[in-house]
Amino acid sequence: MSKFVVGLTGGIGSGKTTVANLFAEEGICLVDADVVAREVVAPGSHGLNAIIRHFGTEMLTASGELDRAKLRQRVFNDEQERQWLNQLLHPMIRQEMLLQVEKATSDYVIMVVPLLFENGLDRLVHRTLVVDISPELQVSRTVKRDNVDATQVNNIINSQCSRSEKLARADDIIDNHGEISRLKREVHALHQRYLQLSGNHNAHD
Ligand code: ADP
Numbered sequence: 001m002s003k004f005v006v007g008l009t010g011g012i013g014s015g016k017t018t019v020a021n022l023f024a025e026e027g028i029c030l031v032d033a034d035v036v037a038r039e040v041v042a043p044g045s046h047g048l049n050a051i052i053r054h055f056g057t058e059m060l061t062a063s064g065e066l067d068r069a070k071l072r073q074r075v076f077n078d079e080q081e082r083q084w085l086n087q088l089l090h091p092m093i094r095q096e097m098l099l100q101v102e103k104a105t106s107d108y109v110i111m112v113v114p115l116l117f118e119n120g121l122d123r124l125v126h127r128t129l130v131v132d133i134s135p136e137l138q139v140s141r142t143v144k145r146d147n148v149d150a151t152q153v154n155n156i157i158n159s160q161c162s163r164s165e166k167l168a169r170a171d172d173i174i175d176n177h178g179e180i181s182r183l184k185r186e187v188h189a190l191h192q193r194y195l196q197l198s199g200n201h202n203a204h205d
Contacts, residue, residue, distance in 0.1 A: 011166070036097050
């Protein structure tokens with residue numbers, strides 16, 4: 001991959017989106033795995049057509065879009081079907097993300113991937129950045145944001161790679177326990193560092 005790519009990750013409610021938007025304010029292009037995952041199953045896409053051929057039109061909403069909740073439910077307890085779906089979508093998502101990286105116009109790119117380590121996407125990036133907060137703060141910020149109950153958030157936290165593993169695998173860590181103003185300063189400092197690293201990277205390309 002020619003362009004320097006930083007993989008941004010962190011557990012639910014850690015502040016990935018907030019941090020990504022601060023990098024965007026610095027003029028950096030974002031490639032967001034969640035957005036790409038929706039694009040590859042948009043109406044008329046090869047991804048959606050393959051899903052419909054396999055699972056039938058009952059996976060569509062009345063307006064012809066993929067019913068993601070229904071699909072999730074369909075594969076939830078069916079390991080074979082879940083694998084089939086992952087084998088269809090994961091390569092498509094990967095390819096589309098790389099395409100968007102190549103199209104990006106900034107000096108480096110931030111790839112926002114909630115399950116960066118869990119799905120092995122850290123192999124696609126040159127450096128990893130983990131947004132870190134305590135599980136208690138993850139729960140309270142997510143409950144406030146999504147209006148869900150704490151048990152649901154705890155279940156999601158437990159299904160994701162642990163805080164200690166993320167921290168052990170991170171090249172850079174951004175602490176998001178404090179105020180947004182502090183986060184801004186931390187992002188600005190990392191941005192300077194990444195500009196320098198991308199400069200070296202491009203010089204050796
Ligand atoms: P993620 O994308 O990792 O799930 P978000 O960026 O959406 O996390 O942040 C989760 C919630 O916490 C959002 O409502 C966000 O506005 C809020 N938030 C993020 N960082 C801070 C902070 N430093 N102080 C207070 N609230 C924050």
